[in-house]
Amino acid sequence: DTGVSQDPRHKITKRGQNVTFRCDPISEHNRLYWYRQTLGQGPEFLTYFQNEAQLEKSRLLSDRFSAERPKGSFSTLEIQRTEQGDSAMYLCASSLAPTNNEQFFGPGTRLTVL
Amino acid sequence: DQQVKQNSPSLSVQEGRISILNCDYTNSMFDYFLWYKKYPAEGPTFLISISSIKDKNEDGRFTVFLNKSAKHLSLHIVPSQPGDSAVYFCAARVQGQNFVFGPGTRLSVLP
Numbered sequence: 001d002t003g004v005s006q007d008p009r010h011k012i013t014k015r016g017q018n019v020t021f022r023c024d025p026i027s028e029h030n031r032l033y034w035y036r037q038t039l040g041q042g043p044e045f046l047t048y049f050q051n052e053a054q055l056e057k058s059r060l061l062s063d064r065f066s067a068e069r070p071k072g073s074f075s076t077l078e079i080q081r082t083e084q085g086d087s088a089m090y091l092c093a094s095s096l097a098p099t100n101n102e103q104f105f106g107p108g109t110r111l112t113v114l
Numbered sequence: 115d116q117q118v119k120q121n122s123p124s125l126s127v128q129e130g131r132i133s134i135l136n137c138d139y140t141n142s143m144f145d146y147f148l149w150y151k152k153y154p155a156e157g158p159t160f161l162i163s164i165s166s167i168k169d170k171n172e173d174g175r176f177t178v179f180l181n182k183s184a185k186h187l188s189l190h191i192v193p194s195q196p197g198d199s200a201v202y203f204c205a206a207r208v209q210g211q212n213f214v215f216g217p218g219t220r221l222s223v224l225p
Contacts, residue, residue, distance in 0.1 A: 004157070033212070042118075042203045042215030043158065056212065091157055101146055103213070105157030 002026060004106035006092050012112045013082055020078045021109045025094030032075050033103060034067055035091040043091055043105075049075060050097065082113045117141050118206050120216040128224050133191040135219050137204035140185065144206040148213065149178060149189045152201045161202075162189070194223045 005024045013019050025032045031050050035043035046065065047057045051072040060066070064082075069075040079086055089110050093103035119138045127133045137147075145166040150158035164171040164178045164187065171178050177190045191198055201220050205213040 040123075041217050042205070044215070045212045048212065059212075093157075101207075102148065102160045102163060104160065105150075107155070107157045 004092055004094055004104055006090075006106040006109050008109055009107060010110045010112075012114065014114050015082060015084060017082055018078065018080045019082055019111060020076050021090055021092075021111075022074060022076050023092030023106060024074045025092070026096075026104055027073075029094035029096050029104070030072070031095045031097045031103075032069055033093040033095070034075070034077050035093065036061070037089040037091055037108070046077075079111075082111075084113045087111055087113045116217070117144075117214050118204060118216040120202075120204060120219045122219050123217075124220040124222070126222045126224060127194045129196055130193045133189075133194045133198065133221055133223065135189040135191075135202050135204075135221065137187045137189075137216055138185060139187075139206050141206070141208065141214075142182075142185065143208045145209050146207050147178070147180065147187055148205045149176075150203045150205065150215075151198075152203065152218070158203060191221075194221075196223050196225050199223045 007022045033048040034046040037043045047067050049069040064080045067077045089108045091108045093105045095103045148163045149161040152158040162173050162176045162178050164180050180187045201218040203215050203218045205215045207213045
């Protein structure tokens, strides 16, 4: 399967703990995006990378959120000192810019903060 | 302030009939629109797109219509099949910016 993969698929953590999610994009895609989705809403953009450069991060929800893509391939999203309001589905997508506008999504990581 | 709205949270259609999913937007600078389908426990899957220079794009059973003056787009599925039952999101973007998604419409196609 050469689609976007995310790990883990589910994460349950206690409030105050740090969590890290991984995304592996489609191999030839140069752009990688992170979204958050809560119940009854569409995906909400958080940040994106073109290769290893993080081009937009102002939409990250707070300074507890950070993302990296050190070698321009996989990416990680970290949430420090988790809060119950962080419970959501975290989606990763990739695309091939500038030739293709369509973003291909992974299955998501569902985070539950107790 | 939602820039992309899908005012029908749910829609039920009989198998074989036409499904029409609607999307309204407020930003007249949006120049590219996408529709995604999402099954439970999966990420959204790209369906069809349309540029603001067009008013219609067709791909098999799926057709997207864009009415720029009304800031409205719609997705037509005909004929509808039970496997089309999913949540459908429309998304829009301004050139050079990122996509904004609507809240989704849950389509149920009844056999």
